[in-house]
Amino acid sequence: MAELLLYSVMYGGAFGTVCWLSLLLLPWQPISTREQIEPDFGHQLNQNLNDVTVLIPARNEASYIQHTLDGLKLQGEGLQVIVIDDQSTDETAQLARLKGAQVIAGTTPPTGWSGKLWALEQGLKHVTTPYTLLLDADITLSQGIIPTLKNKVLTENRSMVSLMAMPPMDTLVERMLMPAFIFFFKLLYPFGLTNKPDSRMAAAAGGCILVETQALRSVSAFSSLHDALIDDCTLAARIKHSGKNIWLGLSHAARSHRGYQGLEPIWEMVARTAYTQLNYSLFLLLLCTVIMLSMFWLAPFAFLLPPDPKTYMISLIACAAMFYAYKPTLKYYRRSPLWTFALPFTGALYLAMTWTSAIRYWRGERARWKDRHYESKTDH
Numbered sequence: 001m002a003e004l005l006l007y008s009v010m011y012g013g014a015f016g017t018v019c020w021l022s023l024l025l026l027p028w029q030p031i032s033t034r035e036q037i038e039p040d041f042g043h044q045l046n047q048n049l050n051d052v053t054v055l056i057p058a059r060n061e062a063s064y065i066q067h068t069l070d071g072l073k074l075q076g077e078g079l080q081v082i083v084i085d086d087q088s089t090d091e092t093a094q095l096a097r098l099k100g101a102q103v104i105a106g107t108t109p110p111t112g113w114s115g116k117l118w119a120l121e122q123g124l125k126h127v128t129t130p131y132t133l134l135l136d137a138d139i140t141l142s143q144g145i146i147p148t149l150k151n152k153v154l155t156e157n158r159s160m161v162s163l164m165a166m167p168p169m170d171t172l173v174e175r176m177l178m179p180a181f182i183f184f185f186k187l188l189y190p191f192g193l194t195n196k197p198d199s200r201m202a203a204a205a206g207g208c209i210l211v212e213t214q215a216l217r218s219v220s221a222f223s224s225l226h227d228a229l230i231d232d233c234t235l236a237a238r239i240k241h242s243g244k245n246i247w248l249g250l251s252h253a254a255r256s257h258r259g260y261q262g263l264e265p266i267w268e269m270v271a272r273t274a275y276t277q278l279n280y281s282l283f284l285l286l287l288c289t290v291i292m293l294s295m296f297w298l299a300p301f302a303f304l305l306p307p308d309p310k311t312y313m314i315s316l317i318a319c320a321a322m323f324y325a326y327k328p329t330l331k332y333y334r335r336s337p338l339w340t341f342a343l344p345f346t347g348a349l350y351l352a353m354t355w356t357s358a359i360r361y362w363r364g365e366r367a368r369w370k371d372r373h374y375e376s377k378t379d380h
Contacts, residue, residue, distance in 0.1 A: 081102065136165075
């Protein structure tokens with residue numbers, strides 16, 4: 001029995017090592033940070049943006065909304081800004097009006113709608129410009145990034161471009177978990193494949209999306225995805241599969257200010273959609289569990305098995321591959337490469353969050369967010 005367990009762990013470690021090496025060798029380079037964009041100050045900073053309307057769904061965002069609106073004032077002239085107040089109980093609406101935004105009083109989401117998508121649906125009815133910028137209420141944009149995104153749409157024939165906002169990294173928990181969150185997202189939705197017109201892969205980062213208004217309406221957004229919890233990737237898929245080009249990248253010019261003071265809020269954020277990303281599949285959940293345990297624990301810690309050149313080699317190769325796979329993300333976010341040593345524990349936490357998401361779903365709760373609960377669908 002002990003010998004069987006020993007061989008199981010050793011072969012599991014070997015499998016994990018092969019997975020790490022695969023990440024380094026895949027042609028679309030999911031570990032790369034090459035897909036990025038920063039403001040191009042070669043464009044006029046005061047460029048006329050009267051062809052862009054910004055939609056900001058906001059529910060109890062008084063702590064962030066003013067910073068978000070201040071960032072928009074730096075973008076250019078004529079930018080139209082609409083804040084959809086999603087039944088806030090704080091001063092979100094008042095503060096938005098003080099900053100000059102048009103504020104729409106949102107109504108209760110109909111049955112089957114997520115709160116954010118219902119807010120955007122109400123806001124879209126007021127959009128008359130060729131372009132729409134979907135922006136989360138806690139994200140501040142650096143000067144010149146909207147003209148830069150607009151130029152990318154025009155010069156590269158993209159109907160939609162989106163930015164993965166830079167997450168907060170002030171607390172110890174944020175520095176440990178947030179770069180890994182981006183790393184795992186890029187493995188699940190490789191940017192290189194997303195940005196290739198001939199690939200079926202489609203993804204977006206919902207915090208900042210510039211999209212042709214006609215493209216939104218051609219796919220009946222937001223009604224066609226009204227109950228989607230991963231609404232950004234669902235929207236990207238609808239637009240790309242309709243024959244249009246999309247682009248997703250990293251940027252330091254979009255920053256989220258929604259800090260996470262402890263582990264619990266990050267846990268809730270991930271658990272909200274983790275099982276949804278696995279399409280509510282028990283098979284995929286178990287497969288994900290095997291892969292993550294093999295990659296983050298069996299492979300790097302195989303040397304703890306009884307002394308054997310094979311186990312030492314497995315651990316050495318796995319640790320080196322893990323270091324080089326995670327290094328680009330840490331470098332992009334200006335984090336020490338020593339954070340690689342925390343990756344096994346970080347991976348275990350994210351796996352536990354995924355199981356939390358699955359258990360909640362099995363208990364009848366599809367998701368919870370912003371004091372709203374979404375029940376499990378009976379057709380899954």
